[in-house]
Amino acid sequence: MSIDEVLRARDFRVTRARQLVWEVLSSSESHLSATDIHERVHAIDDSINASSVYRALALFSDLDLVRESHLGELSTWEPAHEDEVIHLVCERCQSTTHFNTSTVDRLRAQVEEVAEFSPTSIDVQITGLCATCCSST
Ligand SMILES: [Zn+2]
Numbered sequence: 001m002s003i004d005e006v007l008r009a010r011d012f013r014v015t016r017a018r019q020l021v022w023e024v025l026s027s028s029e030s031h032l033s034a035t036d037i038h039e040r041v042h043a044i045d046d047s048i049n050a051s052s053v054y055r056a057l058a059l060f061s062d063l064d065l066v067r068e069s070h071l072g073e074l075s076t077w078e079p080a081h082e083d084e085v086i087h088l089v090c091e092r093c094q095s096t097t098h099f100n101t102s103t104v105d106r107l108r109a110q111v112e113e114v115a116e117f118s119p120t121s122i123d124v125q126i127t128g129l130c131a132t133c134c135s136s137t
């Protein structure tokens, strides 16, 4: 389903800002901050202001279409995906890589069994240095 169809199916209007925010998010190879998103949207259509971008992100967040990750003070965004992924975040260039592992599944099972807690979402993030930054030291 395209974002237009998703929005219409839930009775939300399709706006240029919503379309462009989605286009930028889904074509990005890594997580983006709201500022990055605004810059990229603005480069495509400079009539779209930052508050439209923030409102589109808030709506996508309400609809569970995006996933927000926190890196210190900074929030980054990406299209929603399964929990069974660990985020590897580079402290230097802020790039984010997805690392697929069954560890998250095992963690969920353990939390349910041992802590008797039923997780709705699991967000594991590892910070460090990516391969590019490691080799440029
Ligand atoms: Zn890096």
Ligand SMILES: [Zn+2]
Binding pocket: 067, 078, 081, 085, 087, 098
């Ligand atoms: Zn992710």
